[in-house]
Amino acid sequence: MKNKISVAAGTSKNNKTGAWRSYRPEIDFEKCTGCGICESVCPEPCISNSHKINKMGKEVRQIDYDYCKGCGLCAAECPFKAISMKIEKK
Amino acid sequence: MTKQYQALSPGHTACAGCGELLAMRHALQAAGPDVIVTGATGCSEVTTSGYPDSSFGMPWIHSLFENSSSVASGIAAALRYQKKQDKIKVIATGGDGATFDIGFGALSAMWSRGDDILYICYDNEAYMNTGVQASGATLPGTSTTTSPSGAVEQGNMMPKKDMPAIAMAHGCVYVATASPGYPIDIQNKVKKALTMKGPKYIQLLSPCVPGWGFSTDQAVKLGKLAHQTGLYPIFEAVNGQITSAMKVPKPTPSVSAYLELQKRFKHVLKNPQLLATIQAIADANIVKYGL
Numbered sequence: 001m002k003n004k005i006s007v008a009a010g011t012s013k014n015n016k017t018g019a020w021r022s023y024r025p026e027i028d029f030e031k032c033t034g035c036g037i038c039e040s041v042c043p044e045p046c047i048s049n050s051h052k053i054n055k056m057g058k059e060v061r062q063i064d065y066d067y068c069k070g071c072g073l074c075a076a077e078c079p080f081k082a083i084s085m086k087i088e089k090k
Numbered sequence: 091m092t093k094q095y096q097a098l099s100p101g102h103t104a105c106a107g108c109g110e111l112l113a114m115r116h117a118l119q120a121a122g123p124d125v126i127v128t129g130a131t132g133c134s135e136v137t138t139s140g141y142p143d144s145s146f147g148m149p150w151i152h153s154l155f156e157n158s159s160s161v162a163s164g165i166a167a168a169l170r171y172q173k174k175q176d177k178i179k180v181i182a183t184g185g186d187g188a189t190f191d192i193g194f195g196a197l198s199a200m201w202s203r204g205d206d207i208l209y210i211c212y213d214n215e216a217y218m219n220t221g222v223q224a225s226g227a228t229l230p231g232t233s234t235t236t237s238p239s240g241a242v243e244q245g246n247m248m249p250k251k252d253m254p255a256i257a258m259a260h261g262c263v264y265v266a267t268a269s270p271g272y273p274i275d276i277q278n279k280v281k282k283a284l285t286m287k288g289p290k291y292i293q294l295l296s297p298c299v300p301g302w303g304f305s306t307d308q309a310v311k312l313g314k315l316a317h318q319t320g321l322y323p324i325f326e327a328v329n330g331q332i333t334s335a336m337k338v339p340k341p342t343p344s345v346s347a348y349l350e351l352q353k354r355f356k357h358v359l360k361n362p363q364l365l366a367t368i369q370a371i372a373d374a375n376i377v378k379y380g381l
């Protein structure tokens with residue numbers, strides 16, 4: 001019998017670590033300048049470009065709450081204070 | 091539209107706010123998909139490769155705590171045999187415990203053989219995955235579970251091993267340090283390293299939430315302060331010569347700006363002699379590296 005010791009790439013996505021979260025980051029659609037700093041500091045990573053354009057004409061970032069653990073790094077590092085941490089209601 | 095290559099996928103089980111996974115993600119993303127990576131036992135492995143899942147986007151192999159370098163050497167030899175060594179690069183990785191202590195013999199041998207491998211160390215300055223035991227990378231004065239601060243001793247008594255200097259002494263063609271306070275710098279250094287043939291070493295400071303004792307949103311700030319105080323010099327060296335160093339701000343913040351955000355140094359702030367010892371390390375770095 002052969003033992004399968006290799007696994008497919010990126011399959012950790014099966015674990016919805018968003019369940020860990022007690023604070024929920026929320027991006028203010030109109031404040032976001034699309035700089036991408038939040039995206040670069042998220043350890044999961046679970047922030048991406050939504051390609052949705054706000055009134056400033058900027059591409060707003062979006063958070064995948066299936067994986068966000070609510071660490072707050074994105075909110076702490078956003079230079080425009082466009083992300084706020086709200087208590088998660090579950 | 092082709093799906094973008096993702097070196098690290100979410101769903102891993104690292105602590106919220108982990109600086110090690112953040113540093114690793116930027117390093118491996120910069121390396122691109124044409125790599126084979128070996129990982130030593132430790133948080134970077136335990137949190138990402140719980141069978142039957144993997145967070146990695148490239149072929150990534152874990153064997154033991156102590157042999158990440160040896161496995162990488164075997165892979166590099168196989169690629170040479172297949173004449174694929176120019177197309178596929180090999181990266182060996184490990185935590186500071188794996189690098190500075192437990193896998194050090196194998197790493198030294200890999201460098202001595204001159205294998206064309208980039209070794210990346212995730213330096214969170216202790217054995218975190220097993221509950222914060224002091225390693226050869228732990229700074230003097232740090233409180234860990236094996237070097238607690240008490241009436242007799244005030245945290246770790248040993249100096250931090252100078253691994254970058256040890257790498258240079260082995261003839262590594264490229265040696266660099268970086269921190270997740272500056273993600274683009276991590277990416278640039280990995281890309282640069284992979285253009286060079288021969289043994290290479292990059293050491294990434296990796297702020298650890300429970301091991302250092304800080305709130306979950308501070309890893310990037312600490313990654314910057316470690317550099318700005320001079321305590322974690324960020325530099326690169328080519329063929330044993332330091333070629334660039336990231337300048338610290340003038341006036342330079344005192345080390346307490348960095349220490350006061352972390353429980354592992356709580357006792358240091360009440361001990362002027364110990365605080366002076368740590369400040370002296372930062373001051374010496376500023377002189378040595380021309381920060």
Ligand SMILES: Cc1ncc(C[n+]2csc(CCOP(=O)(O)OP(=O)(O)O)c2C)c(N)n1
Binds near residue numbers: 132186218
């Ligand atoms: C030979 C051996 N000794 C001890 C262990 C137990 N162990 C597993 S992970 C770990 C700590 C790893 O520390 P480090 O390399 O610094 O990585 P970190 O978890 O801090 O990222 C230890 C001691 C082991 N797996 N193998």
Ligand code: SF4
Binds near residue numbers: 025042063068070071
């Ligand atoms: S709170 Fe943390 S995990 Fe969630 S999106 Fe922000 S940086 Fe990522």
Ligand code: SF4
Binds near residue numbers: 300
């Ligand atoms: S213990 Fe430290 S290094 Fe390990 S996953 Fe948690 S924050 Fe990351």
Ligand SMILES: [Mg+2]
Binds near residue numbers: 186215
């Ligand atoms: Mg460690």
